Amino acid sequence: MRLLEFQAKQLFGEYGIPIPRGILITSVDDASRAEAPAVLKAQVIVGGRGKAGGIRLVRTAEEVINGVQDLLQMSIKGYPISALLAEEPIQIKHEYYLSVLYDKKTNAPMIMASAAGGVDIEQVSRENPEKIIRSNIDSFIGLQKYTPRYMAAKLGIGDMDGFIDIVGKLYDILLECDATLVEINPLVETEHGLLALDAKIVLDDRAEFRHEERFARIRQEQRDLNKKPKTEAERLANERNITYVPLEGNIAMIADGAGTGMLTLDLIQDEGGGAANFCEMGGLANTQIMFDAMEVVLANPKAKVLLITLIGGLTRMDEIAEGIAQYIRVHGRMVPMVVRMCGTQEEVGRATLHDIGIEPFEDLVKTVQAAVSLARTV
Numbered sequence: 001m002r003l004l005e006f007q008a009k010q011l012f013g014e015y016g017i018p019i020p021r022g023i024l025i026t027s028v029d030d031a032s033r034a035e036a037p038a039v040l041k042a043q044v045i046v047g048g049r050g051k052a053g054g055i056r057l058v059r060t061a062e063e064v065i066n067g068v069q070d071l072l073q074m075s076i077k078g079y080p081i082s083a084l085l086a087e088e089p090i091q092i093k094h095e096y097y098l099s100v101l102y103d104k105k106t107n108a109p110m111i112m113a114s115a116a117g118g119v120d121i122e123q124v125s126r127e128n129p130e131k132i133i134r135s136n137i138d139s140f141i142g143l144q145k146y147t148p149r150y151m152a153a154k155l156g157i158g159d160m161d162g163f164i165d166i167v168g169k170l171y172d173i174l175l176e177c178d179a180t181l182v183e184i185n186p187l188v189e190t191e192h193g194l195l196a197l198d199a200k201i202v203l204d205d206r207a208e209f210r211h212e213e214r215f216a217r218i219r220q221e222q223r224d225l226n227k228k229p230k231t232e233a234e235r236l237a238n239e240r241n242i243t244y245v246p247l248e249g250n251i252a253m254i255a256d257g258a259g260t261g262m263l264t265l266d267l268i269q270d271e272g273g274g275a276a277n278f279c280e281m282g283g284l285a286n287t288q289i290m291f292d293a294m295e296v297v298l299a300n301p302k303a304k305v306l307l308i309t310l311i312g313g314l315t316r317m318d319e320i321a322e323g324i325a326q327y328i329r330v331h332g333r334m335v336p337m338v339v340r341m342c343g344t345q346e347e348v349g350r351a352t353l354h355d356i357g358i359e360p361f362e363d364l365v366k367t368v369q370a371a372v373s374l375a376r377t378v
């Protein structure tokens with residue numbers, strides 16, 4: 001899970017990494033809380049905001065209001081801006097790049113730094129790879145001061161103690177928070193020492209069970225900032241954490257994984273039908289997820305038929321069939337349902353479906369054909 005800049009900076013603050021003073025703004029009414037001059041920064045989950053016009057220096061109170069108004073109507077790379085960080089402007093002497101991450105080649109922690117900061121690091125890596133210095137950290141020995149000291153000397157950083165301190169804190173975050181990447185770009189040299197002007201943290205989703213509270217809080221904050229979903233189905237999908245994209249047709253679909261889902265969409269199209277949505281259960285679904293997915297896609301009033309395509313790999317068909325049966329026990333059969341089921345625990349799943357009057361198909365194309373022809377008649 002990638003954190004928004006303000007969330008990453010909050011974590012930096014907790015670890016004592018110097019950051020600019022700032023406040024979060026989510027509406028034009030909020031704008032009066034920001035003092036001029038300020039730097040307004042779009043809080044979206046993608047990089048390159050500066051280039052895309054998502055970072056703006058505003059000098060007067062009027063410019064603050066206009067800037068907030070403008071930015072809150074913009075999108076960056078398809079992400080609507082629904083929050084801004086308003087920060088004190090910083091006098092920059094030099095911009096560096098610094099990150100601590102897991103090196104894909106060695107699977108060990110690594111420090112990456114460059115005196116060419118403030119620009120896209122992938123670009124530096126392509127065009128001037130010699131400008132990036134890397135040091136692996138031996139997990140058994142841990143981070144020793146000589147590594148960042150050597151790097152600071154090579155980069156020509158004046159505030160050597162500050163640099164050593166910041167690298168140590170980034171490493172602490174990597175380990176203690178189970179991050180896969182902790183990045184500062186740019187790390188800036190100011191009159192008063194080094195400061196993290198930007199912050200990027202990616203947490204390892206597989207470690208969520210060790211940080212349930214933190215993950216839940218971050219996810220909730222990001223959801224709250226999302227522009228209000230339009231339909232009941234979208235709202236429910238958000239609430240239940242179900243992947244759901246509304247479409248124009250009348251065949252509601254649920255697939256157990258993204259690949260099956262895309263294939264199902266193509267087949268619906270080939271047969272001359274129209275999907276009411278795209279919905280996939282992530283390839284590792286259970287009874288509850290199946291139940292939730294059905295509630296989500298059938299909250300769409302345009303749905304006239306429900307098509308469920310399942311290829312049980314990690315997902316167990318007995319559990320999935322139980323989810324379908326539970327849905328029908330609670331809500332009844334709101335629309336005709338066509339199910340394709342195969343794979344793990346298929347026999348048990350089929351028996352469960354049979355008991356509730358659903359005969360699952362084996363052939364995917366025939367399943368889709370059945371759904372499309374049903375959708376024509378209802």
Ligand code: GDP
Binds near residue numbers: 050051091
């Ligand atoms: P990104 O483009 O999404 O990575 O956003 P950043 O937070 O890294 O900001 C991009 C650039 O804006 C930085 O590299 C700085 O050059 C500039 N910038 C951001 N905040 C300030 C500030 O307070 N003062 C000055 N002078 N420049 C800033």
Ligand code: MN
Binds near residue numbers: 118198
């Ligand atoms: Mn940046």
